[in-house]
Amino acid sequence: MLDQTFVELSRWQFAATAMYHFLFVPLTLGLSWILFIMESCYVMTKNEVYRDMTKFWGKLFGINFALGVTTGLTMEFEFGTNWSYYSHYVGDVFGAPLAIEGLMAFFLESTFIGLFFLGWDKLTKRQHLMVTFFTALGSNLSALWILVANGWMQNPVGSEFSPETMRMEMTNFFDVVLNPVAQVKFVHTVAAGYVTAAMFVMGISAFYLLKGRDVGFAKRSIAIACGFGLAASLSVIVLGDESGYELGDVQKVKLAAIEAEYETEPAPAAFTAFGFPNDETMETDYAIKIPYALGLIATRSIDKEVTGIKDLMKQHETRIRSGMIAYGELQKIRSGDKSADVMAKFEKHKVDLGYGLLLKLYTPNVTDATEEQIALAVKDTIPAVAPLFWSFRVMVALGFAMLFLFAATFYFTAKRNIEQQRWLLKALLWSIPMPWIACEMGWFVAEYGRQPWAIGEILPTSLATSTLTTGDLIFSLVGFITFYTFLLCVEMYLMFKFARKGPASLHTGKYFGETTAPAAE
């Protein structure tokens, strides 16, 4: 029998390390392109303020990047250390994008990043610009491959279970790469990174404008960031909507949970804008609904239904019973009985094997599950609704708030009087945390909403862990949280210090604070 506490601890550790990692990733994804734009301006106009911009924002980029590398290291090995059975069961498919990410993206990004920081004197202008470009390209390509891997966890295409090797095996590499879920998630995720970086640059530049210092430097930074951010925030929203459509297609449970749709409504379904989902009564209290909206988003039609949670659970019960048969036949195959009957019966029920494995949490043998155990497993197929319902809404609300900020900043930048809009500048400064909250909420929806599956409908999370002890997990979880929190404090300290100091930290002698007090560092 699987130990539930141990499974919970493994999930907490993955959630903690992944969410810490994603505090640093989005800024890298977006700021690398902003640096490339700034440096392109420098190479084209030869105006040194653009070089200083590249160097200064590059300094902040570096402070963030160091922790991105630190926390990313864990992610590459955590599947093996903590999700050992997962690694065995799906490594044949999942390992490939991860390895290609290393070969194609990490090498590119990491080999050139050192020259970005330290190569200014040793490279020509064009060479350095090329270095910046490859750093940005590398970091974005790594997002592509990690989302191909993650997209496969959500929607496992291009692969098949092999009873001989007792694992999922790849059947078509291009299906895995061109997985529609992966492609949509990739654009949504990198665009969210671009938004994060744009908000970061705008917020800190707004601080300088509010103080009336480094005005030219700050206005130029805002101009680049708000155009970039406006375009990016529009793509985040459009692609987020596209994700909703993909969910309606392949991840019906996640969609129903996000929308707290307990009952299947007649088409086109209404969108619940607000309410209090209650998993006990299976009703949403005080719901405020927008007619037709959900049906339009999820099915792009007015006549298709969006299946509700209660009906999905009925379907799942059927599949669990079928999965029990599949598991029984698999045991026969594993013990050497490969008669045509057994193989045919296994093939017929194979698609539900994952549902059978859900019962492993309650009975090691699966085939002897009682009615109560089946009922428990059915209940497990639906993640808790309220956390998904709320985090999704927070993400969307923040997304639209940021779209407004980009539009307003863009407008006043075009009118060339952004420095006079103190309300907007204050809003920008205090909105710096917004994109980070939205990103974390988004990942929470994506990953928590996939539960109880590690690999959608294939491998339950409860079965995917390593066979370690709770003691091991407590040690490592405490270790990660302690190290990461300590490093995060150091990072924030440096980030605030250099952001406050501004471009004067470059010691060029041209910026605020330098003319009165000569640099002594």
Add this chain to the structure above:
Amino acid sequence: MIFDYEVLKLIWWILVGALLIGFAVTDGMDMGVGNLLPFIGKTDEERRVMINTVGPHWDGNQVWFITAGGAIFAAWPSVYAAAFSGFYMAMMLVLFALFFRPVGFDYRSKLGDSRWRKAWDWGLFAGGAIPSLIFGVAFGNLLQGVPFHLDELLRAHYEGALLSALLPLLNPFALLAGVISFSMLTMHGGIWLQMRTEDPIASRAAKAVTIMGSIAAVAFALGGVWVAYGIDGYVIVQQPPINALPNPLAKEVVREAGAWLNIYDSQPIAMLAPVVGFVGIGLTILFSKLKRPGFGFVTSGLGMTGIIGTAGLSMFPFIMPSSTQPSSSLTIWDAASSHLTLTVMFWATAIFLPLVLSYTVWCYYRMWGKVTVEEIQARSHSAY
């Protein structure tokens, strides 16, 4: 699919080996520099010189480690699953130690406070020393067999937890292997420093090369004797055809004294690996003394290739033998991915690895030259 399954299984054994050697030659050099940092760098500026010899490159170098991990995941999923969770506590120590490096390099010189800088110097030392020791310890344990077994669903189970899992890993033979890896990587870092710095750092580094190279050679010789007379090897008694679908439980394995030396009898050419190991180290010490560290760096890389190759060849075709249930051992024949995945990954590697090597060379070429104290003083606000 151009290659047969068994050929690809063999190719992937070579490719993973190549990635590990790439890791030792590139990132091992950074770790070696870290190991020497508090001892050779007497002043803050000297330490900055040392750090800046690897400053532009350490991150790219570290990707060899990450990619080796990813390649093992893709090519040998069962090994990735069993090894990293089986060595859980050791892996955690390695990860925690490695955390100090990215922040150490980037943050150390951002503030002027000397306590801050000294603290990060020791962080960089830990980030080099702990992994370079533990990687050897891991190899030492692979050679002795790891206490794990696979159940009927091919889920791996292990003995012990926390300290009761960690302490047995630190047995005398494994520690000797740790000494080999620590000393060879430090030698490699030393010869790099001798090449990229001026006196007095260069001459101190040369001294370290002699000391560490000698330790590595003696420990390597001792390890060879120990493998011959002290620990059991593993032998496959019978197994399914090597092109069969991977099933680690379908074979029969026994332990046998001295079995790790069998390959040198059956394939005498394998002797080349330990010979290159010893000759590489010897030449490195020689070139270092002759003040030709450029050649020394090449021979140091060759020496490490010989040593890693010796470990890999001795165990061939085993990757991770099981000491508690030898038939659960993982070999290159039964721990591999499917034919399709190995093919896809082969082409991905064949396309991207040469590209990686060429732009890596370009980056080193652009940043070449000795790092000097004057240069650090001139760029004190932008250098690491």
